[in-house]
Amino acid sequence: MTVDAHHHVWDLSVRDQDWITGDELRPIRRNFGVADLEPEARAAGVDRTVLVQTVTVPDETPEFLALAAAHDLIAAVVGWTDLTRPDVADELARLRELPGGDHLKGIRHQVQGEPDPEWLLRPDVRRGLAAVADAGLVYDLVVLPHQLPACAKAAADHPDLTFVLDHLGKPPIASGRQEPWASAVRTLAALPNTVCKLSGMVTEADPRSWTVDDLRPYADTVLDAFGPDRLMFGSDWPVCTLAATYGEVLSSARELTDPSDRSRIFETTATRVYDL
Secondary structure: OEEEEEEOOEOOOOOOOOOOOHHHHHHHOOOEOHHHHHHHHHHOOEEEEEEEOOOOOOOHHHHHHHHHHHOOOEEEEEEOOOOOOOOHHHHHHHHHHOOOHHHEEEEEEOHHHOOOOOHHHOHHHHHHHHHHHHOOOEEEEOOOHHHHHHHHHHHHHOOOOOEEEHHHHOOOHHHOOOOOHHHHHHHHHOOOOEEEEEOOHHHHOOOOOOOHHHHHHHHHHHHHHHOHHHEEEOOOEOHHHHOOOHHHHHHHHHHOOOHHHHHHHHHHHHHHHOOO
């Protein structure tokens, strides 16, 4: 059994994805739905997935919960809500009462787009993170390398909340550099309430010429830092299609991992963390 712990869907007729701009992202400026994903996922042996938010719009999370209720492929949703709102605890409770609300397992915000590198440490955000923990949810981190130190401080301040690092913290794979990303990610991984997704690598590499060997130093770093019990596979579909097919992303992740670790990385870590 294989779990894809990170993918997206969107319908541009419902709302714009304002982050899809420029020639580089033009190929994914179209609709992507569960009906597009399911054949590829099933063909690759994926049985369950985690659907992750894409925009900071309140209506998206209820839509995703309804999708999860209608499609048995989607086992969990990582949604969005404004962590800084005073009634964030009530809002989380409301979301869980909606159709498909039992699929809500985590919250995410586009921290990578926040100009303040310590956005996670703001008092209003910290209060929101505490509410996420109290609700029994996890918190996904989509951040850039320079924001990793704040992630480590937030994880240390909230030991009862599981923080899931998306896309390895977006290391500069295309450049071949590892520092200061590698040291920062190791500091984060030293905290027991942190987990990492083996995802998003092909688009951080050169999308036209990447090889598995280009990805290996970065995969090895998180494998060593987090270990297979705190590492999970994610396709980052359809963003990954800028550089690879769904099957190629999955096969490259398998090539980067030891056979003895794969059951944990490709199934049991995600099953445990997202309570699938």
